[in-house]
Amino acid sequence: MMKDVSFTKDWAQCLVGLLFLMGFSASGAAQPVVMHVKDGTGCTDCQTCGASWATAFDEISDAIACASTQDSVELWVAECTYGLIALRNNMKIIGGFEGDEASASESDPHRNRSIITGGDHLILSTGNDSTAVLRGFYIQNGGTLSNYESGPGLYLQAFSSPVIADRLQDLLKAIITA
Numbered sequence: 001m002m003k004d005v006s007f008t009k010d011w012a013q014c015l016v017g018l019l020f021l022m023g024f025s026a027s028g029a030a031q032p033v034v035m036h037v038k039d040g041t042g043c044t045d046c047q048t049c050g051a052s053w054a055t056a057f058d059e060i061s062d063a064i065a066c067a068s069t070q071d072s073v074e075l076w077v078a079e080c081t082y083g084l085i086a087l088r089n090n091m092k093i094i095g096g097f098e099g100d101e102a103s104a105s106e107s108d109p110h111r112n113r114s115i116i117t118g119g120d121h122l123i124l125s126t127g128n129d130s131t132a133v134l135r136g137f138y139i140q141n142g143g144t145l146s147n148y149e150s151g152p153g154l155y156l157q158a159f160s161s162p163v164i165a166d167r168l169q170d171l172l173k174a175i176i177t178a
Contacts, residue, residue, distance in 0.1 A: 032072040032092070035063045038099050039080035053078070053099050060085050060093065060116075067091065074104060077137075079112035086124040087132040087162050096136035096166075109136035109166060117141040122153045125160035132162035 038056035043049035046066035049057045057063040060075065060082050067073040073091045078099040085093070095114025096107040115138045116122050122139055125132060139153035154164065 030072055032074045033067070034074045034076060034104075035067055036076050036078075036099075037063050037082075038078035039082065053101075056099070059083065064088060064091070064093075076101070076104065076107070077114045079114055081115040081117055083116070083118055084122055084124070085116060086126070087128050087134060087160075089128055089131045091131070092133040092135065093137075094133075094135050095138075107136050109138075113138055115140060116153075123155065125154065125156045125162045127158035128160045128162040130161055130163050132160075134162060134164050135166045 035050035036053050036056035037050075037058075037060050038053060039058060041049075041056050041058045043055060043058050044062045049055050050063055050066065056078070057066070060077060061084070063075050064085065067075070067088075071090055073088075075091065075093045076097050077093060077095045078097045079095075087093070092104075094104055094107050096109030096112045097114070098108075098112045101107070114136060117140050122141075123134065156162075
């Protein structure tokens with residue numbers, strides 16, 4: 001005698017749909033919150049900026065500050081020149097976007113240059129682990145420090161070990177660890 005499994009099958013489909021709506025993938029992990037950054041928008045407000053390219057944050061630092069309460073975040077950064085940033089755990093900062101993409105895999109740093117420039121420490125990492133990711137940026141024009149001819153592009157503090165990947169160049173002769 002065969003058991004009627006239609007109720008169980010319907011229940012399972014309902015549960016999968018509910019988990020999808022709650023932001024979970026098939027593996028059970030929460031999907032990251034995607035925030036957009038595009039120079040020239042003038043947008044800095046945490047309540048109204050970042051949800052799309054049309055409402056993108058004007059600066060990376062504003063997006064990082066507004067994302068501080070999120071568990072897992074991806075910042076998609078359009079081509080332009082930006083200022084200093086501080087890395088954060090559970091955050092991927094991905095450069096190389098034109099400003100109309102719908103997927104992180106569409107980032108192309110060869111064609112769309114996202115540049116971080118200016119100051120003594122362009123990128124600060126304090127106690128970050130491998131969940132802090134910087135990908136697809138050009139780093140240039142660090143400031144001058146007393147012991148170095150050119151300032152470092154990346155400053156690592158407190159046993160930091162962020163992931164730095166894809167097309168990063170011009171780290172200005174020095175990475176300082178403290």
